[in-house]
Amino acid sequence: MKISRRNLIKLSATTGLTAFTASAFSPLVGIVNVAQAKPFKKSKVKPFNFAVIGDAHLYEMPDHRFDKTLERAVSDVIKMRPKPDFVVFIGDLANFGKKKELLKGKRILDKLTKAGIPYKMIPGEHDWYLDLGKAWKELFGSPFWSFNHNGVHFIGLNSILVEDYWTARDLTPWERMLAIAELECHICGLWGVGEKQLQWLEEDVKNLSPDTPVVIFTHSPLWNYYPRWNFQTKDADAIRQILSKFEKVIAIHGHVHQVVYNKTGNMVHIGNLATSWPWPYPPVELPYPEIVMNRADPGDIYDGVGFATTYIDDTFLGLFKYKEWADLIPEHLKNGISL
Amino acid sequence: MIKRKYLLTGILSLAITTTVFIKSSTGKPPISEEDLKLMNEELINLIKKGDQLWHSEKLGTNGLTCANCHPDAANSNPHTFPKFQENVGKVATLREMINWCIQIPLEGKTLPEDSEEMKALEAYSIYMYRGFKLKPGDNSKAYPPVKVKEGPGYP
Numbered sequence: 506m507k508i509s510r511r512n513l514i515k516l517s518a519t520t521g522l523t524a525f526t527a528s529a530f531s532p533l534v535g536i537v538n539v540a541q542a543k544p545f546k547k548s549k550v551k552p553f554n555f556a557v558i559g560d561a562h563l564y565e566m567p568d569h570r571f572d573k574t575l576e577r578a579v580s581d582v583i584k585m586r587p588k589p590d591f592v593v594f595i596g597d598l599a600n601f602g603k604k605k606e607l608l609k610g611k612r613i614l615d616k617l618t619k620a621g622i623p624y625k626m627i628p629g630e631h632d633w634y635l636d637l638g639k640a641w642k643e644l645f646g647s648p649f650w651s652f653n654h655n656g657v658h659f660i661g662l663n664s665i666l667v668e669d670y671w672t673a674r675d676l677t678p679w680e681r682m683l684a685i686a687e688l689e690c691h692i693c694g695l696w697g698v699g700e701k702q703l704q705w706l707e708e709d710v711k712n713l714s715p716d717t718p719v720v721i722f723t724h725s726p727l728w729n730y731y732p733r734w735n736f737q738t739k740d741a742d743a744i745r746q747i748l749s750k751f752e753k754v755i756a757i758h759g760h761v762h763q764v765v766y767n768k769t770g771n772m773v774h775i776g777n778l779a780t781s782w783p784w785p786y787p788p789v790e791l792p793y794p795e796i797v798m799n800r801a802d803p804g805d806i807y808d809g810v811g812f813a814t815t816y817i818d819d820t821f822l823g824l825f826k827y828k829e830w831a832d833l834i835p836e837h838l839k840n841g842i843s844l
Numbered sequence: 845m846i847k848r849k850y851l852l853t854g855i856l857s858l859a860i861t862t863t864v865f866i867k868s869s870t871g872k873p874p875i876s877e878e879d880l881k882l883m884n885e886e887l888i889n890l891i892k893k894g895d896q897l898w899h900s901e902k903l904g905t906n907g908l909t910c911a912n913c914h915p916d917a918a919n920s921n922p923h924t925f926p927k928f929q930e931n932v933g934k935v936a937t938l939r940e941m942i943n944w945c946i947q948i949p950l951e952g953k954t955l956p957e958d959s960e961e962m963k964a965l966e967a968y969s970i971y972m973y974r975g976f977k978l979k980p981g982d983n984s985k986a987y988p989p990v991k992v993k994e995g996p997g998y999p
Contacts, residue, residue, distance in 0.1 A: 564907040600907065687899055688915040691995050733992055734915060782912055785919040788988035800986060803913060804931050804948050 550718055550819050551655040556582045557722075558614075558812040559595030559759035560779030562631060563606045570806045571600075574780040575613050578812040581828060583620040589814065590654060592617055593661065595759035595777055596629025596724035601682050604640040607632065611644055625650065629724040629760060630665040630696070630735070635682040638663075649702050651709050657718045657817060660709065664723040664738045664758075667696045688734045688784070695732055696725065697739030707747050718821035719754045726758045728767050728774055731787035736761055745769060755823050755844045757815070764798040764827060764834070765791065766842060773844045775813075775825050778833075783809035796842060798833050807831050815844070887967070891998050894968025897961055904950025910942075910965070913949065916997055917972035917989050924982040938966055971998055 561575040582592060594614060599606035617624050626645040633641060638648065648663035670692050671681040685693045698706075710719070721727070727744055730736035738744070748754045754772045762779035763786065783801050791797065801809025811829035818824070823844030827834045875883075897903060898910040898917065914920050925938040932944055942965050943954040955962045972989040990997070 566907065569906060687911060689911070689992070689997075691992075782908075784915065785913070785986060786988060787918070788991045802931070803945065 549656040549716070550817060550821050552816070552818050553655050554585070554587060554589045554814055554816050556585065556589045556592045556812060556814045557595055557757055557759075557777050558582065558592060558780060559724075559777050560597045560629065560762055560781055561594075561610055561613075562597055562600040562779070562781040563610050564600050565603055565605045565609075571781045572609070572613070574806060574810050575610070577807070577830070578780045578828075579613055579616050582617065582622065582812070582814075585814065589622060592622055592624040593659075593722050593757075594624055594626045595722055595757065596627050596665070597631040597759065597779075597781075598626070598629075599632050601686060602632055602635030602640070607640055607644055625652075625659075625661060627661040627722055627724060628663055628665065630667075630685050633665060634685045635678050649698075649705065655817075657720055657821070658710070658713060660706070660719065660721045662698045662702055662706070662721070662723050662744075664698050664725045664727075665696045665735075666699045667694050670694060690735075693735075695737060695739045696735055697741075698723075698744065699740070703740060703743050703747070706744065710747060710750075713751075715750050716752055718817075719748060719751050720817075720823075721748065721754060721756045723756070723758050725760045726765075726767070726774060726776065727756050727772070728769050730761070730765070730767075731789050734784075734787060736787065745772060748772065753821060755815075757813075757825075762810075764796060764838070766793045766796040768792070773823075775842065775844060777813050778809075778811040778827055778829065780810050780812060783833075796838065797835070798827075799835055801833060802831065805831055809833060816841075888999055890964050890967045891971045892996075893960075894964035894966070894971075895996055895998070897965055898968050903946050903955075904952035906951045908950050910945060910950075913945075914969075916992055917969045919986045919988070920969040920972075921982075921987050922966070922969045922973050923976040924979050924987070927981045927983055938969065942966065942969075 558575070558578050562571055563569065563575065564571065582589060592614075598610035598614075614624055626648075628638060628641050628645075628648045632638070642648065649661060651658060651660045653659070667685070670676075670684070674692070676684065684690050713719075721744075723738060725738045726736055727738050727741040729741070749770060751771060756772050756774045757777060758774065759777045759779070761776040762782065762784040763776055764778070765776040767774040778798075783798070786797070798809075803809070808831035811827055811833065813828060814826050816824040816826075824841040825844050826841040827838065898914070901907050901909050903909065910920075920938075922938050925941065926935050928934065929936040929941060929944070931948070932940060936944070939957045939962055942962065943957070946952045947954050955965075973987070974990060976987065
C-alpha cells in the first residue's frame with residue numbers, strides 16, 4: 506500500500522506513530538541510544554519520572570560522611586520538578602545490618618514520604634546478614650514485591666540470598682555480617698533470589714501480556730559481571746527466562762557503586778551509583794566500555810557518588826540520568842542513557 | 845723435558861685460575877629449596893598481615909577501611925609509584941599515598957613509613973599486582989589487580 510499523507514494520519518492514530526512523533530520532541534532526543542530499544546507499538550504508558558537511590562551504607566556513629574551524601578540525594582529528589590512519582594531504594598541502607606543504622610536510614614528516607622513521594626525498598630547484603638533480615642523486614646516489610654504504575658509493571662526482588670556459610674564455621678551473627686561486608690568475601694559464595702522467589706515471580710507475571718512494559722529492581726546485576734565480587738545473581742538465567750516473554754524489560758540494579766550498562770535478549774541493564782563510595786571496575790572487559798564513569802577524587806565525599814532518575818515515555822523508552830555532584834559523568838552521558 | 849715441566853705448570857695454574865674464577869663469580873652457594881620456602885612463608889605472613897589491616901577499621905576513625913574503595917587492592921596501582929599525586933601536590937611514594945588514604949578518607953592517624961604495618965599494607969597491595977610491569981609516574985589510568993579465582997588472592 507502506498508502511504509499517502511491521509512493514510513499516514515490514519516496509521517498514526519492506530520499504530521502508535523503519534524506516540525513516536527511525540528517522543529521525537531521528548532527529552533529523549535539526542536541521548537546515547539545504545540539500547541536501540543524499539544518503541545512499543547501501542548502506547549499504554551502514561552509518561553512519568555521515578556528516582557533510584559541506594560548503597561547508602563550508613564554507620565551507627567553520628568554525623569557520618571555517608572549520612573551527608575544520602576541526605577543530599579534525598580533533598581535533591583524532593584526538589585525535582587516535575588516531582589518523581591516514587592523512589593526505589595535499591596539495597597544496602599545499613600553497613601552492618603544494625604537496627605540503629607536501618608532506623609537512621611529510615612528517618613532520612615521518610616523525608617520523601619513527608620514531601621509526598623512514596624518509596625519502595627529492596628534489601629542488600631549489608632542490611633541482611635546480622636539477623637538474617639529480621640530488623641529490615643520489621644521496618645520495611647516484604648523484601649520482594651510488584652506493583653503497577655501508569656501502565657508499567659514494577660518488580661523488586663531480594664537477590665542477595667546465599668547458602669549457609671556460618672553454621673559449619675561456628676560464626677557468630679557479627680562474624681557472619683563482617684565476612685559478607687567484605688566485597689571480596691571468599692567464604693560467602695554466590696548469591697541469588699532462590700526457588701521461593703522464582704516461583705513467586707513466575708506466578709506474578711503469568712497473566713501479563715507480552716506487550717506489558719516491565720521494570721525489575723534487584724540489588725545485584727541480573728547478568729554475570731564479576732562473580733568474585735558478587736557482581737552477579739546466581740539464578741539470573743532463570744529470571745531472564747521467566748521474563749523472556751515480554752517485548753522489553755528494564756533491569757535496574759545497585760551493588761556495583763558505578764556506571765555500568767549491558768543488554769541481554771529483551772532486557773536492558775543499568776547499574777546505579779552509591780551515595781557512599783564508588784567501587785573500582787573489576788578485571789574484566791565491560792560489555793559497553795563507553796558507558797563508564799570518570800575517576801573520582803577520594804578526598805571529596807561528594808565525588809564518585811550519586812543517585813539516578815528515570816523518565817519513562819509513552820512508548821516505554823526510558824531515560825536514565827545519573828545525578829552526581831562532582832563531574833563524575835562523562836560529557837557524552839550527561840544527558841542520560843536510553844533504556 | 846723442560847718444555848714438559850712448563851706445560852704442566854701452565855695447566856696447573858690454568859686450573860687454579862678457573863677454580864678461583866668460578867668460585868668468585870657464583871659467590872655463595874644457591875639458596876636451598878628449604879630456605880626459599882621459609883623466606884616465602886615470611887613474605888606471605890607479611891602479606892596476610894597487610895590483608896587484615898587493609899580490611900581493618902582500626903586504621904581510621906569513621907568505620908571505613910582501605911578495602912571500601914580498593915577490594916582485592918583494586919585501583920591501588922602500586923606499580924605506578926612513585927608518581928605525581930594531585931592530592932598530595934608532589935611526587936609521592938606508595939607509602940605516602942597509603943598514609944594520605946589513612947588520613948583523609950579514613951580520618952585516621954598516619955603510620956610511620958618504616959613501620960611493620962606500613963610494610964604489610966604495601967606488601968599486600970604489591971602482591972595483588974604481581975606480574976604487572978613497573979610504570980613509575982603513570983597517572984593515565986586505574987589498573988584492576990590480578991584476577992582472583994578463589995581464596996584471599998595469595999597462597
